[in-house]
Amino acid sequence: MSDTPPVPRSDAAAxxxxxxxxxxxxxxDLAAIRDIYNHYVRTSTVTFDExxxxxxxxxxxxxxxxxxxxxxxxxxxxxxTVLGFAYAQHWRAKSAYRFSAENTxxxxxxxAGRGLGKALLEALLDASARAGLHELIAVIEPTAAGASxxxxxxxxxxxxxxLKGVGVKFGRTLDVLFLQKSL
Numbered sequence: 001m002s003d004t005p006p007v008p009r010s011d012a013a014a015x016x017x018x019x020x021x022x023x024x025x026x027x028x029d030l031a032a033i034r035d036i037y038n039h040y041v042r043t044s045t046v047t048f049d050e051x052x053x054x055x056x057x058x059x060x061x062x063x064x065x066x067x068x069x070x071x072x073x074x075x076x077x078x079x080x081t082v083l084g085f086a087y088a089q090h091w092r093a094k095s096a097y098r099f100s101a102e103n104t105x106x107x108x109x110x111x112a113g114r115g116l117g118k119a120l121l122e123a124l125l126d127a128s129a130r131a132g133l134h135e136l137i138a139v140i141e142p143t144a145a146g147a148s149x150x151x152x153x154x155x156x157x158x159x160x161x162x163l164k165g166v167g168v169k170f171g172r173t174l175d176v177l178f179l180q181k182s183l
Contacts, residue, residue: 019077019078020075020076020077020078020083020114020116020119021075021076022073022074022075022076022119022120022123023073023074023076024071024072024073024074025062025072025073025074025085025087026074027059027062029074029076029082029085030055030058030059030062031055032081032082033058033074033082033085033106034053034054034055034057034058036082036084036085036106036107036108037049037053037058037106038052038053039108039109040106041053044144045141045143045144045167045169045170045172045174046106046140046141046144046145046148048141048167048169048174050169061087061089064089065087065088065089068090069131069132070087070088070089070090070101070128070131070133071086071087071088071123071124071127071128071131072085072086072087073085073086073087073120073123073124073127075107075111075116075119075120082108083107083108083110083111083114083116084105084106084107084108084111084116084117084120085104085105085106085120086103086104086105086106086120086121086123086124087103087104087124088101088102088103088104088124088127088128088131088133088136089101089102089104090102091135091137099132099133099134099135100133100134100135100136100137101128101133101135101136101137102136102137102138102139103121103124103128103136103137103138105117105120105121105124105148107120117147117148117151118151121151121152121155122155124136125155125181125183128183129183133183134182134183135180135181135182135183136157136180136181136183137160137178137179137180138152138157138178138179138180138181139176139177139178140152140176140177140178140179141167141174141175141176141177142162142175142176142177143174143175149177149179152179152181153179155181156181157179157180157181158179158180158181159177159178159179160178160179160180161177161178162175162176162177162178163175163176163178
């Protein structure tokens with residue numbers, strides 16, 4: 001399916017030709033994750049957040065995902081610099097949704113175009129299946145994230161819904177596309 005092998009079930013895996021590896025997120029990664037995410041908050045509609053997040057938000061997310069056994073991964077270069085991150089977070093809080101999660105992937109703007117999104121998605125799919133998830137749902141703003149839509153479709157995500165005009169950011173009315181993959 002891809003020229004990058006899936007990340008093995010170890011704690012970290014090198015990405016041949018990328019000078020990077022994917023591993024579980026550690027507390028020391030959270031400031032860089034916050035900075036990557038906040039770049040998109042300020043500059044893009046790929047997130048509907050309009051205000052930058054604080055480090056405490058990411059500390060809580062790391063704790064919550066660890067407690068629920070869901071994956072939170074980072075791609076780091078040889079120096080340990082965070083190049084991107086991915087996680088699966090329960091779709092809804094009600095217990096009936098316990099086998100479904102929303103997936104999230106963000107790359108540092110400097111890391112785009114190097115295949116790291118693909119590598120993170122592959123690793124996240126594997127880790128999500130090992131965590132016992134049955135369904136992953138991608139929630140994507142279609143005008144800003146064509147590459148993300150194409151990536152998800154390459155990995156078997158199918159259209160699951162399109163909500164029109166549900167968000168407003170930068171004075172623009174925005175849609176949301178739902179893609180879903182059974183694991």
